[in-house]
Amino acid sequence: MRLVVAGASGRMGQTLIRMIAETPGVVLAGAIERTGSPAIGEDAGRLAGLDANGVIVTDDPLGLLTSAEGIIDFTAPAATVELAALAAQMRIVHVIGTTGLSKEDFARLKAAARHAVIVQSGNMSLGVNLLAAVVKRVARSLDADFDIEVLEMHHNRKVDAPSGTALMLGQAAAEGRGIDLDANADRVRDGHPGARQKGHIGFATLRGGTVVGEHSVIFAGENERLEFSHKAESRTMFARGALKAALWGFGRKPGYYSMADVLGLGDF
Ligand SMILES: NC(=O)C1=CN([C@@H]2O[C@H](COP(=O)(O)OP(=O)(O)OC[C@H]3O[C@@H](n4cnc5c(N)ncnc54)[C@H](OP(=O)(O)O)[C@@H]3O)[C@@H](O)[C@H]2O)C=CC1
Numbered sequence: 001m002r003l004v005v006a007g008a009s010g011r012m013g014q015t016l017i018r019m020i021a022e023t024p025g026v027v028l029a030g031a032i033e034r035t036g037s038p039a040i041g042e043d044a045g046r047l048a049g050l051d052a053n054g055v056i057v058t059d060d061p062l063g064l065l066t067s068a069e070g071i072i073d074f075t076a077p078a079a080t081v082e083l084a085a086l087a088a089q090m091r092i093v094h095v096i097g098t099t100g101l102s103k104e105d106f107a108r109l110k111a112a113a114r115h116a117v118i119v120q121s122g123n124m125s126l127g128v129n130l131l132a133a134v135v136k137r138v139a140r141s142l143d144a145d146f147d148i149e150v151l152e153m154h155h156n157r158k159v160d161a162p163s164g165t166a167l168m169l170g171q172a173a174a175e176g177r178g179i180d181l182d183a184n185a186d187r188v189r190d191g192h193p194g195a196r197q198k199g200h201i202g203f204a205t206l207r208g209g210t211v212v213g214e215h216s217v218i219f220a221g222e223n224e225r226l227e228f229s230h231k232a233e234s235r236t237m238f239a240r241g242a243l244k245a246a247l248w249g250f251g252r253k254p255g256y257y258s259m260a261d262v263l264g265l266g267d268f
């Protein structure tokens, strides 16, 4: 499968280029960066710390996507929405790891999924997707006497909060409990917010150092507490998950899919 990597010089982009080089069944067909990026014109292999591979980083996705079967995109919301429209035009697979997407962004991605095979997830790792399934199941068994809090920590370069994973875990908890997340989320607390509202799902965000990504979902009841955690130790499993999603989506009918679909966790 011929794959283009968007955000090629980013943390995930470089990890993907290395992972594609060692994964059977996929080949790097192109590498895209933001217009004005110093990476434009560089060799993508070299950029990722490998030998030169002859794939030169460009800011012209259209030219590349005509001869590709999929694009893997860990970039920024505005770029992802534009790339989804191009993926729809080319009727190819678009694997989206970008987080910080707004409601409007999601609506545009869903529109693009009428023609593209879109696999989108705030976290591409098997571990986090299993964790989300567990959280949903536990939330179904515990009533609102158990306060649900989602805690996350990431490196000091991360620009969005709460993380995509934290929101995904919050969504899983809300679905398990049968409530609407937007109407029941406490995403920020500051000053004098008053006592915790029963039934709400709280979020807490930590940023520092080089932490790849850590998430905990806490169910705090009277005199007892359940905690479920995931700690990412490198970015390789995000990249592995994204490649698995691309191969899974290849030849599939257009639609909007999740990693739970890819991993077969729907009825977990
Ligand atoms: N779903 C998952 O499993 C995971 C998701 N993520 C998410 O992926 C995203 C990227 O993370 P990370 O790699 O750490 O971030 P980086 O900032 O290291 O990489 C993002 C790259 O995308 C580039 N970019 C920005 N705009 C465009 C554009 N229009 N076209 C092409 N490239 C563009 C950036 O360029 P420049 O720096 O010049 O602006 C940068 O090189 C984040 O939203 C993050 O939360 C991360 C890990 C796992």
Ligand SMILES: O=C(O)C1=N[C@H](C(=O)O)C[C@H](O)C1
Residues within 6 Å of the ligand: 099, 122, 123, 154, 158, 162, 163, 164, 165, 166, 212, 213, 214
């Ligand atoms: O920005 C990151 O680094 C990560 N982002 C994703 C998120 O927002 O949850 C996934 C992972 O935790 C790393």
